[in-house]
Amino acid sequence: MPDPTLHLAVALDGLGWHPAAWRLSHADPAAPLFPRWWASLVGQAERGALDLVTIEDSLDLQSSLPDGPDGRVDQVRGRLDALLVAARIAPLTRHIGLIPTTSVTHTEPFHVSTAVATLDHVTGGRAGWLPRVSARRSEAGHFGRRNLPPLDPTRLAEPQHARLVGDLFAEAADAVEVVRRLWDSWQDDAEIRDVPTGRFVDRDRLHYTDFTGRWFSVRGPSIVPRPPQGQPVVAALAHSTVPYAFAARHADVVFVTPTDAGHAEAVVAEVRAVEETVGRSGPPLRILADLEVLIDDTPALARRRRTRLDELHGAEFHADAAAFTGSPGQLADLLAEWRRAGADGFRLRPAVLPDDLVTITRAVVPALRDRGLFRAGHPGGTLRDLLGLPRPDNRYAVAGTD
Amino acid sequence: MPKQIILAAHFPGVNNTTVWSDPASGSHIDFASFVHLARTAERGRFDFFFLAEGLRLREQRGRIHDLDVVGRPDTLTVLAALAAVTTHLGLAGTLNTTFREPYELARQLASLDHLSGGRAAWNVVTTSDAFTGENFRRGGYLDRSLRYERAAEFVRTARQLWESWPADAVVGDRDGGRYVDEADPGVFAHRGDQFDIAGHFTVPRSPQLHPVILQAGDSGDGRDFAASSADAIFSRHGTLADGQEFYRDVKARLARYGRNPDDLKIIPGVTFVLGDTDAEAQERAHHIRRQQVSPQTAILLLEQLWNRDLSGYDPDGPLPAEDPDVSADAISRGRAGMYPDPVGTARQWRALAQEKGLGIRDLIIEVTGRQSFVGTPQRVAERMNHFVQSDAADGFILVPHLTPGGLDEFVDRVVPLLQERGVFRTEYTGTTLRDHLGLRPARPLTRVGAA
Numbered sequence: 048m049p050d051p052t053l054h055l056a057v058a059l060d061g062l063g064w065h066p067a068a069w070r071l072s073h074a075d076p077a078a079p080l081f082p083r084w085w086a087s088l089v090g091q092a093e094r095g096a097l098d099l100v101t102i103e104d105s106l107d108l109q110s111s112l113p114d115g116p117d118g119r120v121d122q123v124r125g126r127l128d129a130l131l132v133a134a135r136i137a138p139l140t141r142h143i144g145l146i147p148t149t150s151v152t153h154t155e156p157f158h159v160s161t162a163v164a165t166l167d168h169v170t171g172g173r174a175g176w177l178p179r180v181s182a183r184r185s186e187a188g189h190f191g192r193r194n195l196p197p198l199d200p201t202r203l204a205e206p207q208h209a210r211l212v213g214d215l216f217a218e219a220a221d222a223v224e225v226v227r228r229l230w231d232s233w234q235d236d237a238e239i240r241d242v243p244t245g246r247f248v249d250r251d252r253l254h255y256t257d258f259t260g261r262w263f264s265v266r267g268p269s270i271v272p273r274p275p276q277g278q279p280v281v282a283a284l285a286h287s288t289v290p291y292a293f294a295a296r297h298a299d300v301v302f303v304t305p306t307d308a309g310h311a312e313a314v315v316a317e318v319r320a321v322e323e324t325v326g327r328s329g330p331p332l333r334i335l336a337d338l339e340v341l342i343d344d345t346p347a348l349a350r351r352r353r354t355r356l357d358e359l360h361g362a363e364f365h366a367d368a369a370a371f372t373g374s375p376g377q378l379a380d381l382l383a384e385w386r387r388a389g390a391d392g393f394r395l396r397p398a399v400l401p402d403d404l405v406t407i408t409r410a411v412v413p414a415l416r417d418r419g420l421f422r423a424g425h426p427g428g429t430l431r432d433l434l435g436l437p438r439p440d441n442r443y444a445v446a447g448t449d
Numbered sequence: 450m451p452k453q454i455i456l457a458a459h460f461p462g463v464n465n466t467t468v469w470s471d472p473a474s475g476s477h478i479d480f481a482s483f484v485h486l487a488r489t490a491e492r493g494r495f496d497f498f499f500l501a502e503g504l505r506l507r508e509q510r511g512r513i514h515d516l517d518v519v520g521r522p523d524t525l526t527v528l529a530a531l532a533a534v535t536t537h538l539g540l541a542g543t544l545n546t547t548f549r550e551p552y553e554l555a556r557q558l559a560s561l562d563h564l565s566g567g568r569a570a571w572n573v574v575t576t577s578d579a580f581t582g583e584n585f586r587r588g589g590y591l592d593r594s595l596r597y598e599r600a601a602e603f604v605r606t607a608r609q610l611w612e613s614w615p616a617d618a619v620v621g622d623r624d625g626g627r628y629v630d631e632a633d634p635g636v637f638a639h640r641g642d643q644f645d646i647a648g649h650f651t652v653p654r655s656p657q658l659h660p661v662i663l664q665a666g667d668s669g670d671g672r673d674f675a676a677s678s679a680d681a682i683f684s685r686h687g688t689l690a691d692g693q694e695f696y697r698d699v700k701a702r703l704a705r706y707g708r709n710p711d712d713l714k715i716i717p718g719v720t721f722v723l724g725d726t727d728a729e730a731q732e733r734a735h736h737i738r739r740q741q742v743s744p745q746t747a748i749l750l751l752e753q754l755w756n757r758d759l760s761g762y763d764p765d766g767p768l769p770a771e772d773p774d775v776s777a778d779a780i781s782r783g784r785a786g787m788y789p790d791p792v793g794t795a796r797q798w799r800a801l802a803q804e805k806g807l808g809i810r811d812l813i814i815e816v817t818g819r820q821s822f823v824g825t826p827q828r829v830a831e832r833m834n835h836f837v838q839s840d841a842a843d844g845f846i847l848v849p850h851l852t853p854g855g856l857d858e859f860v861d862r863v864v865p866l867l868q869e870r871g872v873f874r875t876e877y878t879g880t881t882l883r884d885h886l887g888l889r890p891a892r893p894l895t896r897v898g899a900a
Contacts, residue, residue: 069621069623069628070623070626075621076619076620076621076623076628077619077621077653080563080619080653081563082532082533082563082564082565082566086533105651106552106553106556106651107648107649107651108634108635108649108650108651109651116633116648116649118632118633119632120627120628120629120630120631120632121626121627121628122628123628124628124629124634124635125614125618125619125629125634125635125651125652125653126651126652127559127560127563127564127652128556128557128560128652130525130526131525131526131529131557131560131561131564132529132560132564134525134526134527134529134530135529135530135532135533135564136533137530137533138480138484138530138533138534139533153550153553154553155548155549155584155585155586157504157548157584157585158523158548158549161522161523161526162523162525162526164522164523165522165523165526165527166526168478168479168480168522169480169522169526169527169530185648185649186648188646188647188648189552189646189647189648189649190550190552190553190646191644191645191646191647192550233520237520238519238520240469240470242470244745245470245516245743245744245745245746246515246516247469247515247516247517247518247519248513248515248519248520249515250512250513250515253506253513253519262586263585263586264583265583265584265585266505266583266584267584268506268513269520270503270504270505270506270520270521271478271520271521271522271523272478272520359626
């Protein structure tokens with residue numbers, strides 16, 4: 048009998064996931080520029096015993112358009128680097144996993160690898176990483192090193208768009224591969240401090256990564272000793288086949304976006320099939336379903352707030368994930384249903400911060416506990432422990448190259 | 450009023466300054482070590498904490514160097530985490546311009562400035578080294594002159610990005626439905642020889658506007674770069690006369706760029722050894738030097754000048770009779786080249802060894818020594834103050850030899866003496882690093898929005 052306990056994550060972005068969230072939030076609209084905002088949100092999530100938080104990021108200004116800024120002044124614009132936000136709150140938390148998003152299209156895998164490894168050292172093994180593809184031409188323009196052709200998300204079936212998406216994910220795959228090799232490039236016991244021979248490390252327990260690919264090559268080893276988790280948790284957001292395959296090959300956790308319980312079942316089946324197709328080794332992906340949530344004491348109150356937000360937005364808001372509007376009990380029931388459909392857990396995207404996050408921790412979590420679906424507190428240990436993922440052996444040590 | 454001394458604390462890095470073999474030496478990786486040193490510095494009312502950076506493990510004779518501390522955490526990540534456990538201390542990191550892009554780094558530094566409430570600083574360095582480049586997309590070789598061109602344009606571009614958001618652009622007018630007060634916050638365009646980029650910066654204006662810029666180069670190019678672009682210079686001039694000459698030269702260059710002598714602070718990296726008597730301090734200093742230069746380390750340091758495999762030499766024996774090899778690839782990689790004239794330097798070392806009757810290890814100890822301040826707390830405070838009051842420096846970056854407790858004794862015993870003399874603060878009077886350093890608030894160089 049599988050463990051009925053589900054994994055619960057919350058996705059943090061701006062003042063909430065609804066574009067008009069800042070109009071109804073109880074927080075100062077500029078709050079996301081201040082560390083105490085992040086400390087308070089993550090502290091709230093930690094008190095709710097959630098598994099982890101993710102922090103969104105992009106190398107571009109927020110926009111409602113798929114390819115570049117929209118010139119709108121009525122939505123949150125501007126944000127801080129997610130990895131540094133995670134690092135800033137790391138010493139203020141003790142149990143919760145911290146998963147920042149970074150772009151892998153224009154950045155150096157070496158820098159990302161050392162930064163996430165360091166976050167893992169700082170948190171004592173609670174770090175994760177959400178690599179993200181940057182497909183926008185506007186982002187490429189910030190780096191000036193390459194021109195990306197326009198990508199029309201409604202025409203992904205056409206060959207030139209399919210090729211571009213394939214290339215971007217292939218590059219992302221190389222980036223994750225290099226990052227993972229760098230995390231393994233030090234064996235756990237490489238630091239020996241052997242006074243008689245004067246050696247600080249055993250250089251035979253350090254390994255060159257020697258990666259050569261289409262976009263970059265990285266010689267290694269890392270400058271950072273192997274992180275506490277061995278491999279920090281890699282997550283991926285995926286909506287379709289190409290990113291499912293990317294996740295199945297390279298990630299530990301996948302965030303998916305079903306529209307209802309039936310679709311959740313189909314998505315889980317597809318992800319599991321892709322795991323087979325790509326020959327995934329190691330534990331199966333932890334599949335967390337994304338859901339934008341607006342929760343209030345009663346369904347009517349929730350609907351009223353949703354309507355108000357849409358009015359302020361000027362249209363009914365549709366995102367890449369399904370939106371839930373209702374009471375804590377209704378949400379708990381829905382999560383239970385999707386859990387039965389095969390999802391290992393959920394990444395909730397609060398519509399308005401901090402309001403809907405507070406409701407998640409104060410009302411939804413207890414409702415899940417009442418249903419026997421969520422644990423009472425943090426059991427302790429690393430983020431991998433929390434997710435039931437074993438600490439991986441070091442590939443170089445296993446290969447017997449020491 | 451006497452000149453006020455600037456004090457910063459360097460977390461000892463991967464060179465042989467760090468005495469890892471000492472029983473008091475702790476982890477160089479655990480975050481607790483960084484917290485200890487940073488909190489000690491803040492308890493001492495220091496201006497800032499300083500982290501170096503390495504992007505490839507050093508090698509010698511084609512193998513990873515294993516005698517000194519090897520490995521360190523990522524600079525920006527540690528600084529952001531330290532912002533959570535300190536309240537006033539500046540947070541300075543070395544970040545290489547050769548293997549980063551302005552958009553990304555400017556964004557990280559502006560984020561750090563927000564996340565620390567205006568305490569971020571960036572020590573701008575460059576690499577000419579294809580060896581380090583093997584870890585990066587750029588692959589990385591840049592000719593020496595191009596390195597500074599790239600660095601200077603990098604800093605100019607970063608400033609442009611930092612200025613791209615008007616002050617208070619986030620208005621958050623709920624009733625009027627205006628989150629930002631203009632449609633294109635963060636819009637920029639930069640066209641230059643090194644970078645051709647345009648778009649929108651994502652980070653609203655940070656507390657210091659421009660995080661403090663430090664620079665570490667010592668060449669003519671480096672000095673001009675500092676005079677034009679930096680707020681502080683991390684120099685290596687340890688003696689009074691050297692320091693004064695460097696100080697005069699660099700401060701004189703500022704006028705060319707329309708800047709005042711006060712706009713650039715000169716802060717050499719220095720070491721210290723304390724004792725209850727001067728003789729005891731000298732004895733400790735001698736002991737530390739022997740720990741820093743083990744027999745194996747002596748041979749390796751000698752190889753770096755000679756550029757030959759000297760592994761067969763006796764560390765207590767004489768220097769090699771043959772001259773350094775100036776033709777081949779360097780035997781040591783990933784370490785800044787320190788000897789512009791190896792053959793000349795080798796001859797000086799031989800002469801010195803002969804004159805004083807020194808074997809290899811003792812000679813290396815003699816010529817690579819950099820223990821700037823040795824003595825009782827009283828004497829060290831006096832000499833440091835003399836250094837600053839006679840314009841050999843504006844302050845110091847202290848490089849302790851122990852992780853993480855190497856600053857404790859200085860803060861407990863020397864800082865109070867500097868405070869008694871009225872040359873060092875007893876409380877922070879400002880909140881930002883610019884405040885601490887006595888720098889004027891940064892002002893925009895470009896007209897906002899017109900970039």
